[in-house]
Amino acid sequence: DSVAEVNAYGIVTGKKLGQVKITATTETGNVDYVYVSVGFYNGVDVKYSSGPSDPNGPLGYGQLNWTLFKDYGIDFAIIRAGYALDNIPKSDPFFAYNIQGALDNQLNVMISFDGYATNTTQAKEEAEFLVRYLSENIPQHLDSIKLPIVYNLSTSSISNGNTLTNMALTFQSVLKAQGYDVIVEVRNNTFSAAQLKTLTESNIGLYIIKRPYVPDYQ
Numbered sequence: 255d256s257v258a259e260v261n262a263y264g265i266v267t268g269k270k271l272g273q274v275k276i277t278a279t280t281e282t283g284n285v286d287y288v289y290v291s292v293g294f295y296n297g298v299d300v301k302y303s304s305g306p307s308d309p310n311g312p313l314g315y316g317q318l319n320w321t322l323f324k325d326y327g328i329d330f331a332i333i334r335a336g337y338a339l340d341n342i343p344k345s346d347p348f349f350a351y352n353i354q355g356a357l358d359n360q361l362n363v364m365i366s367f368d369g370y371a372t373n374t375t376q377a378k379e380e381a382e383f384l385v386r387y388l389s390e391n392i393p394q395h396l397d398s399i400k401l402p403i404v405y406n407l408s409t410s411s412i413s414n415g416n417t418l419t420n421m422a423l424t425f426q427s428v429l430k431a432q433g434y435d436v437i438v439e440v441r442n443n444t445f446s447a448a449q450l451k452t453l454t455e456s457n458i459g460l461y462i463i464k465r466p467y468v469p470d471y472q
Contacts, residue, residue, distance in 0.1 A: 268293065297328065321359060366404035
């Protein structure tokens with residue numbers, strides 16, 4: 255009751271930040287439920303170790319049952335284009351499958367790319383590779399990717415904030431030319447306030463991730 259209230263017509267009114275499970279029971283005893291998030295969106299981060307194991311897949315990476323995510327109340331999926339065997343995107347046999355599954359279940363998709371560049375030249379090469387990778391693997395879904403692409407700079411061995419900032423700007427310039435927005439995933443204490451301001455003034459969003467728990471979909 256403190257998070258949301260439901261009237262006799264099933265209309266939900268949020269009251270404060272939180273998530274609730276709303277259950278409806280008919281006079282004949284049939285029961286159904288729905289999860290409602292108030293004040294935030296629920297996302298799932300799909301990594302190479304996610305989902306049921308597939309004996310033919312690398313590292314036990316499985317084909318996820320996307321209907322479960324929808325039923326659980328997930329609003330969007332972070333699907334990694336660069337988080338597979340040896341961190342080579344082309345080694346991920348289920349990238350296109352998971353993109354398709356998420357979109358088929360009306361989930362927004364946020365593509366994340368792990369960057370290992372150490373300078374702006376390599377950042378440009380990574381951006382160009384990602385553009386080709388998306389065009390080759392999910393050409394039919396490019397118009398459905400509405401959320402920004404995440405450039406994960408926390409995977410880079412570089413800790414100099416100025417260098418990382420310039421790498422992010424270089425990556426953004428390539429992706430922007432293709433119509434994509436970019437946000438960067440950052441580590442704590444890597445960027446100064448001035449460098450963060452440079453990124454935001456250049457229309458690059460900041461992505462600080464917190465994973466509160468790992469849901470059990472079994």
